Amino acid sequence: MGPNGSGKSTLLRVLSTALRPDSGAFRVGGTDSLKSPRVVRAQTGLMVDRPTHYGDLSGWANAYFFARAYGMAEEKAEASLTELFDYFDLAEYRDDKVKTYSYGMGKKLALIEALAHGPRLLLLDEASLGLDYTSQLAYQRKIRDLKESGVAILLGSNQVDEVESLCDRVAFLHRGRLIQEGSPEELISSIKGVRRIEAALRNPVGYGAVEEVPGVARVVPEGRNLVVHCEDRPGIVADVVAGVVNAGGDITDLAVRRPNLEDVYVKLTGEALLNEG
Amino acid sequence: MKVNPPDAYWKKDVTLFFSRRFALVIKMVYPLAIIGPVAASGIPEQYKAAVIGIVAIMAGTFGSGESLTSDLNDGILGRVALTPIRPQRIVFEVLAVNALLDFLQLLPALLVAYLFNLAPAVWMLAATFAVFTTLVAANCIGVFIANFTTSPADVLLYATAILFPLIYVSGFFRNQDPSGLSAALRDFVPFAYMNDALKAVFGLATPTTPLEVFVYPTLICVVVIFAVCLTGPKLLSPRM
Numbered sequence: 001m002g003p004n005g006s007g008k009s010t011l012l013r014v015l016s017t018a019l020r021p022d023s024g025a026f027r028v029g030g031t032d033s034l035k036s037p038r039v040v041r042a043q044t045g046l047m048v049d050r051p052t053h054y055g056d057l058s059g060w061a062n063a064y065f066f067a068r069a070y071g072m073a074e075e076k077a078e079a080s081l082t083e084l085f086d087y088f089d090l091a092e093y094r095d096d097k098v099k100t101y102s103y104g105m106g107k108k109l110a111l112i113e114a115l116a117h118g119p120r121l122l123l124l125d126e127a128s129l130g131l132d133y134t135s136q137l138a139y140q141r142k143i144r145d146l147k148e149s150g151v152a153i154l155l156g157s158n159q160v161d162e163v164e165s166l167c168d169r170v171a172f173l174h175r176g177r178l179i180q181e182g183s184p185e186e187l188i189s190s191i192k193g194v195r196r197i198e199a200a201l202r203n204p205v206g207y208g209a210v211e212e213v214p215g216v217a218r219v220v221p222e223g224r225n226l227v228v229h230c231e232d233r234p235g236i237v238a239d240v241v242a243g244v245v246n247a248g249g250d251i252t253d254l255a256v257r258r259p260n261l262e263d264v265y266v267k268l269t270g271e272a273l274l275n276e277g
Numbered sequence: 278m279k280v281n282p283p284d285a286y287w288k289k290d291v292t293l294f295f296s297r298r299f300a301l302v303i304k305m306v307y308p309l310a311i312i313g314p315v316a317a318s319g320i321p322e323q324y325k326a327a328v329i330g331i332v333a334i335m336a337g338t339f340g341s342g343e344s345l346t347s348d349l350n351d352g353i354l355g356r357v358a359l360t361p362i363r364p365q366r367i368v369f370e371v372l373a374v375n376a377l378l379d380f381l382q383l384l385p386a387l388l389v390a391y392l393f394n395l396a397p398a399v400w401m402l403a404a405t406f407a408v409f410t411t412l413v414a415a416n417c418i419g420v421f422i423a424n425f426t427t428s429p430a431d432v433l434l435y436a437t438a439i440l441f442p443l444i445y446v447s448g449f450f451r452n453q454d455p456s457g458l459s460a461a462l463r464d465f466v467p468f469a470y471m472n473d474a475l476k477a478v479f480g481l482a483t484p485t486t487p488l489e490v491f492v493y494p495t496l497i498c499v500v501v502i503f504a505v506c507l508t509g510p511k512l513l514s515p516r517m
Contacts, residue, residue, distance in 0.1 A: 016359050018515050042361040052353045054289065056296050061282040061289075068284035069360035077284075 001158055001261070002173035003269055008156035009049060011173065012123050015154065016046045028121050042071060045119030049126040049156070051110030055099030059090060059109050062098055063116060070117035077116065084112040088138060103130045111139065115146075122146065125156040140166060160262040170261065172268045180268050187264045194263050197228040197240050200253035210243040218266055229263055286357065286367050287374035290344070294378050308332055308386035316390035326475035327449040329390060330468060333383060333408050334440060337415025338422075341375040342432040345423040345512070355515050364509030368420060372502060376413045383408060396478040403490040404478045407471035410494035414467040415440075417498075417505045424512050447472050467494040 002008050013019040015026065017037035026033050033040040053062045060081065067077035085091040088108040093101065101109065107130050114122065128136050143166055147153060157163055163170055164184045171181040180187065194217075207219045207226055215231035226249070228240050237256055244251060283289040295301060315328045348354035358364055387408060391401050422435045446462045447469040448455060455463050463469045470493060473485040 013515065018355065018359055038361045038363070041359055044359075046356075046359055048352070048356065050352065052351045052356065054293065054353060056293050057289070058282070061292065064282035064284065065289055066357075066360065069286075069357065069362050071361060074284070 001160075001163060001170060001265060003158075005175070006173040007176040008173055009125055010176070012046075012048075012125050012154065012156050015121075016044060016123050017041055040121075042117075043120045045114035045117065045122040047107075047110045047114040047124045047127050049129075051106060051113075053098040053101075053106060053109060056097055058095045059098050059101065059105075060085070060094040063109060063112050066113040067116040072117050080116045080118070081112065084116055087142065088112060088135065104132055104135065107131055108135060111142075115142070120151060122151055122153045123156075124153065126159075127155065127157070128159065128162055129157075136162075158265075160260060160265065164261045172265070174269060180264075184261055188259055188261065191259050191264055191267050193232045194259045194267070195230050195232045195236065196257045196259055196263055197230065197237060198255045198257065199226045199228070199241070199244055199249065199251050201225055201244070202250040202252050203248075205244070205247045205249040207244075207247060209247040210240060213239045213243045216240065216243075217270075227262075229266055285370065286362070287370040290371070290374040290378070304382050305385065308336070308383050309389060312383075312386035313389050316386075316393045322479035322481050323453065323476060324450075325390070325394075325479050326472055326481075329387070329408070329475055330411070330447070330449055330472050331444070332386075333379075333411045333471065334415045334444065334468060336379045336382065337376065337412040338419045338436045338440060339432065340379045340412075340419060341371055341416040342419030342422050342436060343429045344375065345371060345420060346427050346429050346432055349423065349427045349512075354513060358513035364513045365506040366509075368506045368509040368512060369502070372413065372416050372420060372505065375419075376409065376416045379412045379416070380409050383412070391478065394479050396480070399487045400474060400477045403487040404471070404474035407467070407474040407490050407494060410467045410498050411471045413498045414494070414501055417501045420505050420512065421508065424508050443468060464493070465497060467497050470494045 010019065014021050015028075015033075017033055017040055020034065028040045029043050031039045031043075053059075054065075057065070063081050063085075064077060067081060068074075072080065082091075085094050088111065090105065090108055090112070093105065098106065098109065107127070111127060114124070128139050131139060140162070143153060143155075147168075155163065155167060168183060169181065170184055170187055172179050180190075182190070201224045204221070204224045205226075207221060210216060210219050210226065210228060213230070213236070215233050215236050216228055217231070218229040220227040220229070226244065230236050230240065241251065241254065280288045281292045283292050311332055312329055315325055318325075345354070354367075357367065384405075387405060418436065418439055419432065422432050422439070426432060426435065443466050445451065446455070446459060447466050448463065449468075449472055470485060470490045473483040474487070474490045477483045477485075477487075
């Protein structure tokens, strides 16, 4: 995880052997990636954040081309692709030209291309962005299955819910540097004394007054709702509610939650900026 | 042999070539539209040979150069480069398939030119082969240019800068009887052998023999293909 420009995609580019690192080394399945990039590529599945395809070829032809490029035999490629096209509900559209696909269908096709050859390392950059709800569930189920079968998966994402539910370890990047790493539980428990208040409002309101409440660190509007990151001090919920009401907000639902990865994200990126200052 | 779905880079190009029907018609018709009337006309033979030569050179250079830069722009070629396929092999397949497809486009026009100007079979064969080697060399230039730009428009610009001196040295229009350095340079340009073979087809005398038309351009092309394939890793690396 990390803000835009933090180096997530660059890290994935390096690990996919597209870019040589300025220094350092890494191994995939015991193979030195800098000395034998082709061996590593054969073991790696890759989905870039903006996948592209040959638009005048069918989805099946695109996926088949990549499966064979990864060295799969004809029969194995066909069997694997048939299963994946069914799994991601693309079987009906497999013979359509990719230029007729929606953005989400293109993403699913890119996932199929990344998975078909049975990689030992899977590199995914914002993989679920643009997928419909059903496809997101299918994608998450597939990621868990692959994890159970021993595939190492590195996911570059800023979708907090997805990261929290899928990842064993989370690393935060900021300007190309690793600023924190740990399990989601470790990271969340590291920010003691923080609360998260989610207020559902009937109408959007200006939230300047809420930001002025002592102990409030950040207010994030999400549609008509407000998410307030604040200290865990006595009376703060009442103060925040009063701030929202004074700002003209009509609260229809209110939740006070334990911090999640989003709060960790906010804290870490805020600290990183402060340290730079 | 199954071409679609493609299991190799060259098969992908063949499938795409035949799947774009309107573009296919245009590609097949335009060489005929240019070369046919010229071959049937009464213009001097050296210019008939020059027109065919120019069409072959342009088709070859822009063929692979344009398709490569377009794929590089899309990012799809970068994605293909991250499969275990060797970049040199990808470049070789791009070259080979583009040269063959360009040849397929030019062949009907060549046959029409031969029909209007019947010549000894050995010269027609030599000229046909020389057109093919010209296409290979021109595609090599296209791939070479794609190393320096991802813009198809730049390909046109750079190609012009590279091709004009080569066309001049080959003696298409001026410099018909070169001597000294110009003659020495001419021996290393495959286009010159095509020009000589086509001139022979159209009835002009040429110092080049059919055997030389088969041997020398082949040797030159082998060297150039090898050199261009070596640029594969750079060509397919991400452009930052």
